[in-house]
Each structure stands twice: as structure tokens, then as C-alpha cells.
Amino acid sequence: MRSGRQGPGFVGICVTAAAAIEERSWLLRPDLAELGLEGRVRAPLYRAVIPMHGRLPVADISLSADPASERVDQLIFGEVFDVLDADGDRLWGRARRDGVVGWIDRAALDRGAPLATHRVASTTAGLPLNALIHHAWSGVAADDLMPTGTFERDPVAVAERMLGTPHQLGARTSRATDCSGLVQSCLYACGLAGPRRTDEQAELGYAVDRADLKRGDLVLWLKPDSGESWTGHSAFALDGDRLIHATGHAGAVVIEDLAEAEARYAADGFSAPVFRRL
Known part of the structure; x- marks a missing residue:
């Protein structure tokens, strides 16, 4: 995968705070950029991406070509991964559905x-929730599928079906999930925008006061200086006083009092929570 259009010498890019979220999804390195960035940034070589899709129920996306490096995301069956480069059996590109850049096994x-015709709507099917199916038969029972374009109405009801799901950093499925992955999965199931990271989710909807908190609102603690790929903690309000979230503290998706969670995240150095209504 070494052919591509030659460009002028690479120069550094001045990243503004407003552009930081978008630029995380760019396929851009000092030696290479995706063709869609030509005219926006300078690079020594531009190359078109090669679209591929997930053939396994779940596959990890890692920070580097080393499979043992930090898991930053996962690709679910049927989701598209746009490939730009390769290092042996490891491919570098972007998960098209949520924009995360990283490395995956070939x-x-x-x-x-392929264009999906159905989506997995069950949290207990052979394929994970929100897997994309390209034909009516896939080994998944018809009762566990919804046609593309048909969605659920309550993301919290989806989260309640995931109670007890193990918490794992970088995971985002009904088999295991981190906090923002739970929120993302439940939003996808309802046909809503589902960014991968907490700081992206904090841009959804509009702000509400804690006193007005109701079921389905997002409760988000930001921690941009975490030193990791994650940027905070995400949860749904179950009501005005309780949360449903995936937390390492409990090791699973659980229901917890908001006041208890607030005290713990404040002690861990997170910013005060923000509340967003979709």
C-alpha cells in the first residue's frame, strides 16, 4: 500500500481547541495523509483510503501497530473501516461509524x-447490539434484528438491558463496554448521533441544570488531562437522582446514586459534571 500522490514537504499544523475533535478523525501522519485532506493540510504523500468492513463479531482497534498497545475502540460486525496503510498483518485507518483512528488486524x-439492510437490536444475540447485517439471514434470529432505519425510542431502556455488562476500557459493545461506549451504543440503537468520547458527547444537545435533570439526559465528567485516549466519564440520568453507567469502580454497567458518583469523580480530579439534553 505504497502508491499515492506526492505532495509538498510536511509542515506542522497549528491545532486550535475548536478543531481538535475533528482533527482526531483525520488520517494524517508526518509521512502520509488521506487524499480527502489534500488542500486542507500539507503532506509529502496523499493516498485514497480502501474501504473494508468487519467480518468478526468484535475486533479491537489499537493505538499503534503493536497489538498489545492501548485499545482505543472496537469495530463491530459489518461496520466499515477505511484503510490507509499497512504494517505486516496490521492495518492503519479509521472506523467510519465513529471516526476513531487506529490499527486493526487484517x-x-x-x-x-456493503450497504446494511438490518441492525442487531438484541443485547443477547450471537452478534453484538448494533452490528450491521447486509442480508436478511446472518445466523441471527429475525426477532433480534431491526430493518435499517427502524430504531428504538428510549436510550435508557437500552442501557437497562445492558445492566451487568462487564466494564472494559476501549470496549463499546453489549459484550463489554466502557462508559462512553455504553452511551454511544444506546444512542446508536435509537438512531441518534453517538460520538465515541466523552468530550464529543458533551457537545450533543443542549445544557440543562441539575435541578431539571430527567431520564435520558447525559451526565458527563470531563478530564482532558487524563494522559490516556479517554477524555472523561459518561452516564445517562435514570431520573433526577440516579445514573446508569459503565464504571470501573463497579466493574460493570450499574445504577448508582448521582451524589455518590459526584463525590467519587470529584475526589479523582474530574471537572464538575455537565448535563446535556438530547
Whole structure:
């Protein structure tokens, strides 16, 4: 995967705070950029992405070509991964559904980006919630599928079906999930925008006061200086006093009093929570 259009020498990019979220999704390195960035940034080489899609129920996306490096995301069956470069059996690119850039095993992917006809709507099917199916039969029971474009109405009801799901950093499925992955999965199930990271989720909807908190509102603690790929902690309000979230403290998706969670995250150095209504 070494062919591509030559460009002028790479120069550094001045990243503003407003552009930081968008630029995390760019396929851009000092030696290479995706063709879609030509005219926006300078790079020594531009190359078109090759669309592929997930052939395994779940595959990890890592920070570097080393499979043992930090897991930053996952690709679910049927989701598209746009490939720009390779290092042996590891491919570098972007998960198209949520925009996360990283490395994935070649064996996890098939060529192309077929149009899905169905979505897995069950949290207990053979494929994870929100897996994308490209034909009516996939080994998943018809009762566990919804046609593309048909969605649920209450993301909290979806989260309640995931109670007890193990908490794992970098995971985002009904088999295991981190905090922002739970929020993302439940929003996807309802046909709503589901960014991957807490700081992106904090841009959704509009702000509300804690006193007005109601079921389905987002409760978000930001921690941009975490030193990791995660940027905070995400939860749904179950009502005015309780949360449903995936937390390392409990090791699973649980219901917890908001006041208890606030005290713990304040002690851990997180910013005060923000509340967003979708």
C-alpha cells in the first residue's frame, strides 16, 4: 500500500481547541495523509483510503501497530473501516461509524463497504447490539434484528438491558463496554448521533441544570488531562437522582446514586459534571 500522490514537504499544523475533535478523525501522519485532506493540510504523500468492513463479531482497534498497545475502540460486525496503510498483518485507518483512528488486524476485515439492510437490536444475540447485517439471514434470529432505519425510542431502556455488562476500557459493545461506549451504543440503537468520547458527547444537545435533570439526559465528567485516549466519564440520568453507567469502580454497567458518583469523580480530579439534553 505504497502508491499515492506526492505532495509538498510536511509542515506542522497549528491545532486550535475548536478543531481538535475533528482533527482526531483525520488520517494524517508526518509521512502520509488521506487524499480527502489534500488542500486542507500539507503532506509529502496523499493516498485514497480502501474501504473494508468487519467480518468478526468484535475486533479491537489499537493505538499503534503493536497489538498489545492501548485499545482505543472496537469495530463491530459489518461496520466499515477505511484503510490507509499497512504494517505486516496490521492495518492503519479509521472506523467510519465513529471516526476513531487506529490499527486493526487484517484478518478482522473483508473488502468493501456493503450497504446494511438490518441492525442487531438484541443485547443477547450471537452478534453484538448494533452490528450491521447486509442480508436478511446472518445466523441471527429475525426477532433480534431491526430493518435499517427502524430504531428504538428510549436510550435508557437500552442501557437497562445492558445492566451487568462487564466494564472494559476501549470496549463499546453489549459484550463489554466502557462508559462512553455504553452511551454511544444506546444512542446508536435509537438512531441518534453517538460520538465515541466523552468530550464529543458533551457537545450533543443542549445544557440543562441539575435541578431539571430527567431520564435520558447525559451526565458527563470531563478530564482532558487524563494522559490516556479517554477524555472523561459518561452516564445517562435514570431520573433526577440516579445514573446508569459503565464504571470501573463497579466493574460493570450499574445504577448508582448521582451524589455518590459526584463525590467519587470529584475526589479523582474530574471537572464538575455537565448535563446535556438530547
